[in-house]
Amino acid sequence: MSKRKTVLIVDDSSALVDALTAAFEDAGYAVGAAMDGEEVFRKMAALDPAAVLLDIYMPKINGADVCRLVKAHPHWKKTFLVLMSARISDREIDMYRRIGANEILRKPFEPEVPLEAVRKAIGAPEAG
Template sequence: MSNRKTVLVVDDSQAIIDALTSAFEDAGYEVVTAGDGEEVFRKMASADPDALLLDIYMPKLNGADVCRLLKAHPHWKKTYLVLMSSRISDRELDMYHRLGADEILKKPFDPTNAVALVGKAVGAPPAA
C-alpha cells in the first residue's frame, strides 16, 4: 500500500477532474476521482483519502448532502473538505462552513492553488 497522501476529486466536469488530477499527481499525491455525489461514498470507503475536493452542484447528491453525510460519519468527519463552485452566495458560504467545509474554492481557480491549500492542511506527500 502506498504511503502517499491521497486526494479524492469529485466533479461532474471531466475537464476539472483532469486539471486537478494532473496538478495533484505532479505534486506527488495519489488521486482518486468520482463523477457524482453518490459515487463519493464508494470511493471514500475504498481510498480513505486525506482530502476531498467536492463540486457543490452535481447530479444525484449535491455538495450540501454529501457534506452533511460525510461530517456525520465517525471516520470521515475529520477528512479535509474543500468545496468547489462557480456560483455561491455569502449566505451559502456560511452554510457550507457550518456544515463542515474546511475551505471553499470559487471556480475558475488555478489547480496549483488547490494543491497548495491541501498541502498546508494535510501535508505534502513524501518526496519520491
C-alpha cells in the same frame, strides 16, 4: 513504509477532474476521482482520502449533502473537505462552513489554489 496521501476529486466536469488530477499527481499525491455524489462514498471507502475536493452542484447527491454525510461519519469527520462552485454567495459560504467544509473555492481557479489549500491542511506527500 508510509502511506501515500490521497486526494479524492469529485466533479461532473471531466475537464476539471483531469486538470486537478494532473496537478495533484505531479505534486506527488495519490488521486481518485468521482463524477457524482453517489460515487463519492464508494471511492471514500476504497481510498480513505485525506482530502476531498467536492463540487457543490452535481448529479444524484449535491455537494452540500455529501459534505454533511462525510462530516457525520465517524471515520471521515476529520477529512479535509474543499467545496467548489462557480455559483456561491457569501451567505452560502457561511452555511457550508457550518456543515463542515474546511475550505470553499469559487470557480474558475488555477489548480495551484486547491493544491496549496490541501498542502497546508494535510501536508505535502513524502518523496519516494
